[in-house]
Amino acid sequence: MEWLLEPFAVSFVQRALWGGILVSLICALAGTWVVLRGMAFLGDAMAHGMLPGVALASLLGGPLLIGAAASAGAMALGVTALGRSKRISRDTGIGLLFVGMLSLGVIIVSRSQSFAVDLTGFLFGDVLAVRDGDLVFLAVALALAAAVALLGHRAFMALAFDPRKAHTLGLRPKIAHGVLVALVTLAIVASFHVVGTLLVFGLLIAPPAAAALWVRRVPLIMLGAALLGTVSTAAGLVISWHGGTAAGATIAAVAVGLFFASALATLVTSQLEKKRVHAS
Template sequence: MEWLTAPFEVTFVQRALWGGILVSAICALAGTWVVLRGMAFLGDAMSHGLLPGVALAALFGGNLLVGAVASAVVMTAGVTVLGRTPRISQDTGIGLLFVGMLSLGVIIVSRSQSFAVDLTGFLFGDVLAVREQDLFLLGVALLVALTVSVLGHRAFLALTFDPRKARTLGLRPRLAHAVLLALLGLAIVASFHIVGTLLVLGLLIAPPAAALPWAHSVRGVMLLAALVGMAATFGGLLLSWHLSTAAGATVAALAVSLFFLSHLASGLRHRRTSPATPALPKAD
């Protein structure tokens, strides 16, 4: 029992655990829609697109979170505008923004020799450096994400499962898509300083994907995804403490491992019961 509890008697590990729990909840709300709509590439592009804002904020001694928010706003607006351009496919627009923002960030970083540590933190995060004010900001971000998810749930459902019906019902699918992008940006901004941009997709995509075979509704996927993310956070911090590995990477790796275990168990379950192919969760 001491093996399980000893790491969490340390204050900074306790803060890391709470930070990971809050991030898991935020990522579950946004990541469920990312998985259901096949937006993983967009999530990856947006996470890397934060680099210019973060680099500029660090260069001028500003707040890194403010820089990340600015970049997220630019990426969201860019994806929205290019998505409405008939001659450019959405994937093409996302790819161009991805390369453009990442290149700009690298150019800014290359102008200074003092970015080595900051860039490493941006890419891989530092979950063990979570402060009390970070927990407060994550709590606010969770409240905002929860509010957006509740108010936009009907529109997001229609947009995901029947975009034509969304337009017919007057749910304004273009606005719903823009709000959904903003929700994704909020999750990425809230998570990048915890697990870094290279690992943020681990908590954004792996838990909802792991929950998908077991949940029967979108809300069920969100709830189960949050629990999977929290389990990955607890287990990742525990393993990191005892194995002396990078905490953020261990959390993300465990989340991905839980995804594979979930689908393996789901496959075995369906072999024993029926050959039916699992369907997407119903709209609720």
């Protein structure tokens, strides 16, 4: 027990834990819909689409969050606009924006004297550098994400399982999709400075995907994703502390590992259930 609790006696690890928990809750709200809607590629593109704004803000000495929000907003608008085209598939549009924004970001970062440091910080974040102000920001982002998820629940549900019915019910699926993209954008922008854009994708996808293997109701998937994200954060920090590994990457690795463990467990449970049915 002392081995498990030792890291959390340090103040910056405590802040990292709370930061990771808040990020897990935000990602659970947005990531559940990403998994149910099959929007994983969009989530990845949105995460990396922030690079130009972050790079430009870093180069000019401005707030990184504002740069990230502006760039992610532009990416979201681009995805929404191209998604309305009948000549270009949604995946093609996302892929083009993904490559274009990422390339532009790398070009801007290459103008900086600290290219490697800037890009590494953007991709992997620094969960151990979370400050009290960051926790307040994450708490506000969580409240906003919860409000959007609650108010848009009915429209998101219809959009995820029957878009045609959503249109019939007057739920305006195109607007609902735009709001959902905004929710994913909020989760990514709020979380990237904690675990980085490359690793926030792990918390956005892995916990909801693991929870979806066990339960079917959306609120339960969100709850399960939040719990798995919290466990991943705590376990990742403990492993990082004792193993000397990168904290953000370790948290994301644990989250992905829990998904594969859940997938294996459901497979074994399914096989045992089949054997029990045949035996009876």
